[in-house]
Amino acid sequence: MSKPQAFSRWVLVLYCIYLLLPLYWLLTMALRNNSDIVGTFQVFPAAPTLANFAKIFNDPVWYQAFGNSMTYVTINTLVSLLVAVPAAYVFSRYRFLGDRQLFFWLLTNRMAPPAVFLLPFFQLYSSIGLFDTPLAIALAHCLFTVPLSVWILEGFFSGVPIELDEMAQIDGHKFPYFFMRIFLPINRGALGVTLFFCFMFSWVELLLARTLSGSEAKPIVVVMTRTVSASGLDWGVLAAAGVLTVIPGVVVVWFVRKHLVKGFAMGRVS
Amino acid sequence: MHRPYSNKAWLGVLPVVLVVAFSAVIPLMTVVNYSVQDILDFNSRFYVGFEWYVETLNDSRFIDAFKRQLGFSFTVLAIEIPLGIAVAKGLPKTSRFTPALLILLAVPLLIPWNVVGTIWQMYARSDIGLLGVAINAMGISYHYSSEPLHAWLTLIAMDVWHWTSLVALLAFAGLSSIPQPYYQAAALDGANRWQVFRYVELPRLRGVLIIAVLLRLMDSFMIYTEPFVLTGGGPGDSTTFLSQHLATMAVGQFDLGPAAAFSVIYFLFILLFCWLFYTSVMRRDNE
Numbered sequence: 001m002s003k004p005q006a007f008s009r010w011v012l013v014l015y016c017i018y019l020l021l022p023l024y025w026l027l028t029m030a031l032r033n034n035s036d037i038v039g040t041f042q043v044f045p046a047a048p049t050l051a052n053f054a055k056i057f058n059d060p061v062w063y064q065a066f067g068n069s070m071t072y073v074t075i076n077t078l079v080s081l082l083v084a085v086p087a088a089y090v091f092s093r094y095r096f097l098g099d100r101q102l103f104f105w106l107l108t109n110r111m112a113p114p115a116v117f118l119l120p121f122f123q124l125y126s127s128i129g130l131f132d133t134p135l136a137i138a139l140a141h142c143l144f145t146v147p148l149s150v151w152i153l154e155g156f157f158s159g160v161p162i163e164l165d166e167m168a169q170i171d172g173h174k175f176p177y178f179f180m181r182i183f184l185p186i187n188r189g190a191l192g193v194t195l196f197f198c199f200m201f202s203w204v205e206l207l208l209a210r211t212l213s214g215s216e217a218k219p220i221v222v223v224m225t226r227t228v229s230a231s232g233l234d235w236g237v238l239a240a241a242g243v244l245t246v247i248p249g250v251v252v253v254w255f256v257r258k259h260l261v262k263g264f265a266m267g268r269v270s
Numbered sequence: 271m272h273r274p275y276s277n278k279a280w281l282g283v284l285p286v287v288l289v290v291a292f293s294a295v296i297p298l299m300t301v302v303n304y305s306v307q308d309i310l311d312f313n314s315r316f317y318v319g320f321e322w323y324v325e326t327l328n329d330s331r332f333i334d335a336f337k338r339q340l341g342f343s344f345t346v347l348a349i350e351i352p353l354g355i356a357v358a359k360g361l362p363k364t365s366r367f368t369p370a371l372l373i374l375l376a377v378p379l380l381i382p383w384n385v386v387g388t389i390w391q392m393y394a395r396s397d398i399g400l401l402g403v404a405i406n407a408m409g410i411s412y413h414y415s416s417e418p419l420h421a422w423l424t425l426i427a428m429d430v431w432h433w434t435s436l437v438a439l440l441a442f443a444g445l446s447s448i449p450q451p452y453y454q455a456a457a458l459d460g461a462n463r464w465q466v467f468r469y470v471e472l473p474r475l476r477g478v479l480i481i482a483v484l485l486r487l488m489d490s491f492m493i494y495t496e497p498f499v500l501t502g503g504g505p506g507d508s509t510t511f512l513s514q515h516l517a518t519m520a521v522g523q524f525d526l527g528p529a530a531a532f533s534v535i536y537f538l539f540i541l542l543f544c545w546l547f548y549t550s551v552m553r554r555d556n557e
Contacts, residue, residue, distance in 0.1 A: 012360030083285040090282030116533035120297035242385035249380025
C-alpha cells in the first residue's frame with residue numbers, strides 16, 4: 001500500500017462535497033412544496049413535507065411509467081448481453097476476415113449522436129408497428145449499449161488466458177459446458193460491469209425514449225417532463241421523482257459493487 | 271497471445287451485426303438518403319445532390335455551433351480526466367468506506383439527464399438556488415440565465431459534476447489492478463511520488479484511460495438534454511451546441527434535407543476525432 005497522499009485525499013474530500021451539494025439541493029426541493037421553493041431561499045427546509053412523494057405514490061401514471069422504464073431497460077440489458085457475449089468471445093479468441101474493421105465499425109455506432117437518429121427511428125419503428133412499445137426503445141438503445149458491451153467484454157475476455165480454453169478441451173468438456181459453467185462464471189465481474197453500463201445508459205437516456213413513446217409506453221423520464229409542463233412547473237414533485245429515479249441505479253450498483261472494482265481490475269482493456 | 275485464424279468466428283459476431291444493422295445501419299441510410307434530397311413533404315421530394323452539404327459547411331450558425339462544441343468538449347476533457355485520476359488516487363483501496371464512496375461517485379451517473387439539468391437549473395439560480403445565492407453573497411455577480419460566460423461556466427461545472435465520476439471509477443479500477451510488487455520495486459529504486467505516478471501507475475492506467483477519453487469525447491460531442499434543460503441554448507445562441515442546433519432544425523423547422531446533411535457531417539467529425547485518437551494510440555502500441 002502506497003502512503004496516503006495528502007493532495008489526493010484533499011481532492012477526494014473536496015470533490016465529494018462538490019458532488020453532495022447539488023444532491024442535497026435536490027433532496028431539500030423534494031421535501032418542500034412548490035410555492036415555498038419558488039418563493040424563498042432556504043438552506044434548510046423550514047417546513048419539510050412528504051406531500052411530493054405522496055403525490056407520486058398516489059398517481060398510477062407514475063407506476064406505469066416506472067414499469068415501462070424498467071421493462072425497456074431490462075430488455076435492452078438482456079439483448080445487449082446476449083449478443084455481446086458471443087461476439088466479445090470470438091473477438092478475444094480468434095482472428096478472422098475483417099475483425100479489426102468490424103470492431104471499429106461497432107465502436108462508431110457508439111459515437112452516433114442520438115439526435116441524428118430521431119426521425120429515422122420514428123419512421124422505422126412506426127412502419128414495423130413497434131412505435132410506442134418498450135421493445136422499440138430497448139432496440140433503439142441497443143445502438144449505444146451493444147457496441148459498448150462488446151468493447152468492455154472483449155477487454156475482459158482477452159485478459160483470460162487462452163490456455164484455459166485448451167485445458168477444458170483436454171479435460172474433455174464440451175464447448176457449451178465450458179462456456180456456461182467455466183468461462184462465464186470466471187467473468188462474473190465483467191458481466192456485472194457491463195450490466196451496470198447498459199442499465200445506466202439506458203435508464204438515463206431521454207431523447208430517444210421520448211421520441212419513440214406515445215401515451216402507452218411513456219417512460220418515467222418523459223412523465224417527469226410532462227408533469228412539469230402540465231401543472232405549471234411543479235419543482236417539488238419533479239425533485240421527488242428525481243430522487244426516486246436514482247434508487248434503482250443505486251440498487252444495481254450495490255449488487256455489482258464488488259464486481260465493479262474487481263471486474264475492471266481484471267480487464268486488460270486496450 | 272496467439273489467436274488462431276478462423277472465419278467460423280463470424281458466426282459469433284453475427285447476432286451483434288444483425289442487431290446493430292437493424293438499429294443503426296437502416297436509420298443511418300435513411301439519413302444519408304434525406305441529405306441529398308429537398309423534401310417539401312413526404313410525397314414531393316427532389317434530388318439535389320450535395321447542395322445541403324455545401325450549404326451546411328458555409329452556414330455561419332453551423333460553424334459557430336461547431337466551434338462552441340469543440341471548446342466545450344476539450345474543456346470538459348481537460349478538467350475531467352486529471353480530476354478523475356486525482357479522485358481515484360485519493361480513494362482508499364481497502365477501507366470500510368470504499369463501497370460507500372464508490373456508490374456516492376456512481377450516483378451522478380445514474381440520474382436521468384433531464385433531472386441533472388433540472389438540479390443545476392435550480393441549484394445555480396441566483397435568487398433561490400444554493401450555488402447562485404452563495405456566489406452572489408460573496409459579492410460576485412452571477413446570473414447564468416443572462417450572462418453567456420456564466421452560462422458556460424455553469425454548464426462546465428455541471429458536466430464535471432455529472433461525468434468526472436466515470437473517469438474516477440475507471441481510473442480507480444485501473445489503479446486497483448496494479449500489483450503491490452510494482453510499488454515495492456519503485457520504493458527500492460527511491461522513486462518519488464511523481465515518478466511512481468509517471469512510470470508505474472500511468473502506464474498501467476493506459477487502457478482504462480483510453481476508454482475514459484473516448485467515452486467522454488463521444489458523449490460530450492453529443493450533449494443535448496442537459497444544456498437544453500439548463501440554458502435552452504441561451505442566452506442568445508451562446509450555449510447552443512451541435513445536437514441542439516440539429517434538433518431545432520429537424521424537429522422545430524422540419525428542414526429534413528439540411529438537418530440530414532448536418533447529421534452526416536456531424537457524425538463524420540466525431541468519427542474523425544475518435545479515429546485519430548484510436549489510431550495514434552494503437553500506433554504507439556505497436557512501436
